[in-house]
Amino acid sequence: MTAPRVLVSDKLSKTAVQIFKDRGVDVDYLPDLGKDKEKLLAVIGDYDGLAIRSATKVSDKVLAAATKLRVIGRAGIGVDNVDVPAATAKGIIVMNTPFGNSITTAEHAIALMFAIARQLPAADASTQAGKWEKNRFMGTEITAKTLGVIGCGNIGSIVADRAVGLKMKVIAFDPYLSEERAVQLGVDKVDLDELFRRADFITLHTPLTEKTKNIIDAGAIAKMKDGVRIINCARGGLVDEEALAAAIRAGKVAGAGVDVFVTEPAEASPLFGLPNVVCTPHLGASTTEAQENVALQVAEQMADYLVNGAVSNALNMPSISAEEAVRLTPFVRLAEKLGSFAGQLTESTINGVTIEYAGDVADMNTRALTAALLAGLLRPILTEVNMVNAPVVARERGIAVDETRQTQRGAYETYVRLTVRTDQQERSVAGTVFSDGRPRVIQIKGIDMESGFAPNLLYITNRDRPGFIGRLGTLLGNAKVNIANFNLGRVAAGEDAISLIEVDEPITDAVLEHVRTLDGVVQAKRLSF
Numbered sequence: 001m002t003a004p005r006v007l008v009s010d011k012l013s014k015t016a017v018q019i020f021k022d023r024g025v026d027v028d029y030l031p032d033l034g035k036d037k038e039k040l041l042a043v044i045g046d047y048d049g050l051a052i053r054s055a056t057k058v059s060d061k062v063l064a065a066a067t068k069l070r071v072i073g074r075a076g077i078g079v080d081n082v083d084v085p086a087a088t089a090k091g092i093i094v095m096n097t098p099f100g101n102s103i104t105t106a107e108h109a110i111a112l113m114f115a116i117a118r119q120l121p122a123a124d125a126s127t128q129a130g131k132w133e134k135n136r137f138m139g140t141e142i143t144a145k146t147l148g149v150i151g152c153g154n155i156g157s158i159v160a161d162r163a164v165g166l167k168m169k170v171i172a173f174d175p176y177l178s179e180e181r182a183v184q185l186g187v188d189k190v191d192l193d194e195l196f197r198r199a200d201f202i203t204l205h206t207p208l209t210e211k212t213k214n215i216i217d218a219g220a221i222a223k224m225k226d227g228v229r230i231i232n233c234a235r236g237g238l239v240d241e242e243a244l245a246a247a248i249r250a251g252k253v254a255g256a257g258v259d260v261f262v263t264e265p266a267e268a269s270p271l272f273g274l275p276n277v278v279c280t281p282h283l284g285a286s287t288t289e290a291q292e293n294v295a296l297q298v299a300e301q302m303a304d305y306l307v308n309g310a311v312s313n314a315l316n317m318p319s320i321s322a323e324e325a326v327r328l329t330p331f332v333r334l335a336e337k338l339g340s341f342a343g344q345l346t347e348s349t350i351n352g353v354t355i356e357y358a359g360d361v362a363d364m365n366t367r368a369l370t371a372a373l374l375a376g377l378l379r380p381i382l383t384e385v386n387m388v389n390a391p392v393v394a395r396e397r398g399i400a401v402d403e404t405r406q407t408q409r410g411a412y413e414t415y416v417r418l419t420v421r422t423d424q425q426e427r428s429v430a431g432t433v434f435s436d437g438r439p440r441v442i443q444i445k446g447i448d449m450e451s452g453f454a455p456n457l458l459y460i461t462n463r464d465r466p467g468f469i470g471r472l473g474t475l476l477g478n479a480k481v482n483i484a485n486f487n488l489g490r491v492a493a494g495e496d497a498i499s500l501i502e503v504d505e506p507i508t509d510a511v512l513e514h515v516r517t518l519d520g521v522v523q524a525k526r527l528s529f
Contacts, residue, residue: 003024003026004025004026004048004049004070005025005026005027005046005047006025006026006027006047006048006049006050006302006306007033007044007046007047007049007050007051008020008027008028008029008030008031008052009030009031009033009034009050009051009055010031010034010052010053010055010056011031011055012029012053012075012295013291013295013296015295016051016295016296016298016299017299019296019299019300019303020299020302020303023303023304024307025049025302025303025307033056034052034053034055034056035055035056040056040062041065044062044065044066044069045065046068047066048068048069048071048306049069049070049306050066050069050071050072050073051075051299051302052075052081053074053075053076054078055081056081058072058081058082058087059083060083063083063086063090063092066090066092069090070091070092070305070306071092071093071095071302071305071306072087072092072094072095073095073096073097073298073301073302074094074095074097075097075100075291075294075295075297075298076101076285076294077096077097077098077101077105077285078235079094079315080235082094084315084316087316088316088388088392089389090389091388092388093305093311093314093316093317094314094315094316095301095302095305095311095312095313095314095315096315097298097313098154098313099154099297100290100293100294100296100297101284101291101293102154102155102158103158103289103290104285104286104287104289104290105233105284105290106155106159106162107162108233108259108280108283108284109155109205109233109257109284110159110162110166112233112257112258112259112280113142113203113229113257115257115278116231116254116255116256116257116277116278117139117140117141117142117201117229117255118137118139118140119137119139119255120278122137122275123137140254142166142168142201143166143167144167144168144169145169145200145201146168146169146170146171146198146201147159147160147163147170147171147200147201147202148171148172148173148196148198148199148203149170149171149172149173149174149187149203149205150172150173150174150192150202150203150204150206151173151174151205151206151234152172152174152182152185152187153174153205155205155233156203157181157185159203159205160172160185160186160187161185161186164186164187168201170185171188171189171194171195171198172185172189172195173191173192173195174189174206177189192215192220193223196220196223196224197223198225199225199228200225200227200229201228202216202224202228202229202230203230203231203232204216204230204231204232204234204235204239205233205234206235208234208235208237208238212238213237214237214239214240214243216238216239216240216244217240217243218240218243218246218247221247221253224252226251226252227254228253228254229254229255229256229257230255230257231257231258232256232257232258232259232260233259233260233284234260235260236260236262236263236264237262241261241262241269241270241271242270244256244271248274248275248276248277249274254276255276255277256271256274256276256277256278257277257278257280258271258277258278259279259280259281259282260282260284261282264282265281301313304322308326309322309329310325311368316389316392317368317371318365318367318371320365320368324364324365328364328368330433330438330439331361331369331416331433332368332369332387333439334416334431334432334433335369335370335372335373335376335416336372336373336375336376336387337376337439337453337529338373338416338418338429338430338431338439339372339373339375339376339377339418340376340379341376341441341527341529342376342377342420342427342429343377343380343381344380344525344527344528345427345523345527346377346381346422346427348423348424348425349422350377350381350397350399350422351398351400351421351422352401352402352420352421353373353374353377353394353399353400353402353418353420354402354403354404354418354419354421355369355370355373355402355416355417355418355419356403356404356405356416356417356418356430357369357403357404357405358405358407358408358412358415358416359408359412359413359414359415360414361414361415361416362405362406362407366405368387369416370391370401371387371391372387373418374391374393375387375390377390377418378390378393378394412432412442413432414432414433415431416430416431416432417429417430417443418430427445428443428444428445429443429444430443431443438452439453440452440453441453444489444498444500445461445496445498446491447496447497448489449488449498449500451485451487451500451502452485452502453529454484454485454502454529455528455529456503456504456505456526456527456528457500457501457502457503457526457527458499458500458503458512458515458524458525458527459498459499459500459501459523459524459525460472460500460501460524461498461521461522461523462496462498462520462522463494463497463520463522464490464492464493464494464495464497464520465494465520468497468518469486469488471518471519472499472515472518475511475518476501476511476515479508479510479511481503481505481511482505483501483502484502484503484504486499486501486502487499487500488500496522506526506528512525512526
């Protein structure tokens with residue numbers, strides 16, 4: 001089996017490169033390639049994985065050339081340089097390292113807070129210029145002051161913890177912060193307007209989205225205390241730089257610590273040259289420890305995925321541990337085939353699906369199984385669907401996806417049942433994994449039957465009448481169609497029946513049309529797995 005290949009196109013530590021090699025991954029370390037788009041385009045098609053920092057721009061054009069690429073690993077948190085929707089559409093997993101530089105970034109925010117509280121850079125420059133301006137650089141204590149934290153996730157919570165240790169009063173705005181977590185951190189959870197109204201210092205630690213873009217603008221600043229100080233070590237674009245500069249010039253804002261800018265590298269900014277504004281060149285993650293940590297973490301994550309199928313810290317795929325991957329693999333195959341089974345039989349618009357996990361499978365990572373099932377379901381309709389983008393595609397098409405979990409029911413220790421709802425009907429199919437690791441169908445439309453997923457199947461629903469099987473067998477025999485397996489099930493004598501027939505070669509259009517003319521046939525479809 002050929003070893004997976006990874007391209008490292010930005011600077012990573014030698015230890016990280018060695019991790020790939022130790023895990024059986026072929027790695028090419030070309031740290032300057034990310035700056036040369038044309039050279040990157042020329043070689044990217046040879047690789048299964050791409051490890052980057054911020055210099056490499058993974059555009060839709062790069063992704064189009066990346067015919068083998070399965071995973072992109074970003075050593076750091078931000079993935080602004082990766083076209084994540086385009087990667088998702090191609091089934092490429094995008095990973096980041098959200099924890100490797102958290103402490104470093106949090107410490108930088110605290111450092112900027114101290115710097116603007118005491119005007120340290122300006123005082124240093126003045127003193128080294130031979131001046132002695134004690135009265136000019138009057139500062140403010142941070143003890144007992146109120147710090148407003150916008151975004152109390154991983155980094156924000158570290159900042160809050162450090163601020164509590166500095167005897168500050170900490171308030172936080174974060175829609176996803178639970179009351180229990182707020183109590184644990186020792187912070188008060190507030191709405192955004194209250195944070196603006198109460199905070200002496202405000203620090204941002206939230207992603208840049210349509211909702212958070214310019215979360216601090218002229219209107220927000222007008223709600224703040226006079227003399228507020230603002231720190232941004234998160235993302236350029238969270239703060240309206242023109243509005244902040246105007247507020248500093250007007251004396252509304254007493255100081256700002258800015259590590260990130262709308263345009264980077266920031267060769268010009270309305271904030272440059274203003275009093276008590278401390279600017280740094282995106283240094284939040286720039287410590288020796290952080291750079292090493294994120295490099296090692298991204299190498300381990302990518303190698304685990306390429307070698308073991310484990311997924312961690314992915315932005316567009318459920319996480320799967322290495323231990324889970326072994327256990328999940330046969331059920332992922334089952335889920336995808338059940339979805340494909342239903343998708344090939346569905347002839348009208350899908351409105352919603354219900355997925356029932358029963359027995360042992362209910363305790364597994366069902367997010368991954370649901371992704372696989374949706375991929376199988378949608379692929380017959382939309383060919384460019386995969387396990388990574390299927391949940392997004394389903395959501396965009398307005399398909400409601402419901403999951404249920406329950407203990408063992410019926411004869412099988414564990415099973416997955418998919419029910420598909422369309423404008424015209426509701427159809428279900430259930431399956432399980434036998435001890436040999438092979439997936440099986442165990443029920444179709446409530447009718448018990450057992451069948452494997454063969455490359456070529458003929459699916460027939462019919463009225464249960466004497467002689468039907470004989471007529472069908474004769475028809476297939478006359479057409480030179482060899483039957484490998486014949487699986488039957490029915491509701492009751494004389495009622496609905498299902499035949500699932502494995503054949504050696506794909507059924508031709510002519511034979512299929514002939515089958516549909518048989519007396520009692522309701523539906524006849526060829527299926528392929």
